[in-house]
Amino acid sequence: MPELAEAEFFRKRWDLAARGSKISAVLTHDRAKIYRGTDPAAVRRALTGTRFLGSEAAAKQMLFRFSGGAWLGVHLGMSGELRAEPPGYVPEKHDHLVLVTAKHSLVFKDPRMFGRVQFHQGKSAPAWWTKIAPALTSDAFTLESVSIFLRRRARAPIKAVLLMQERFPGIGNWMADEILWRAAINPLRLAGSLTPREVRTLWRECRHVARLALDVIAGEGDYLPPDLNHHIPKTWLFLHRWEDGGLCPKTKTPLVRQEVGGRTTCWSPARQKLRPA
DNA sequence: CCAATTGTTATTTA
């Protein structure tokens, strides 16, 4: 489920519920694959008794910071979610990690277990966090960096290239389709075939969709929408991409679905032509 | 039983 805006949504859920609180207990499903490379017993030991100091989201990941130099990383994979439950919550089958505070139980649920928990103890943030590419909304995400990247991936479909996290951190399947639809670029076009004008439009729409998605899905300030898709406007491709007989919100013509870059891709043939106009 | 799912990574192919 989660792409960049969803990661921010779930981060805020834990943060607004329990930032500043003491962790009184940590519950783990020790056999769960989300702990690959991490020892759940060590996480329990290290976090119990600490205070939850703050958090950040970047790309599709979240970093939670605790007193004593403890850092908890969460990647939600395909089916992960974070919730804040009342105290006394009893973990269910797929609740692989629960941080207990006086007022809430912070739950990480992930049925498919493509998600991941990482842990680090130290003064500064761990390398697996700091090496994440600069955010789409930051000044470091430049037109030139996109242009160079597209040239290096010239023979791959642009849809597949947008999914590459080392240049487009946090873009997943639906965001890639939304960006290409807004930019009026066919997902099958090879990255190296885009005109300089198209590359600029694509770059601008990456930033635009990232900003819109963050505002609409994760809210602003201390406001958190009641659920992920609560405020998504009908004008977005997002709300029509899985409908049977779905229509393009801009052209009112039928949408098409086809596998591109290994993912089911939705686009509007009337708007996104194979040959540039 | 078959196919599907908003992700990542190892392996295979070109």
Next chain:
DNA sequence: ATAAATAACAATTG
């Protein structure tokens, strides 16, 4: 050797 395509991972749902 490099880059792109494919399979695999796991669980659930239709």
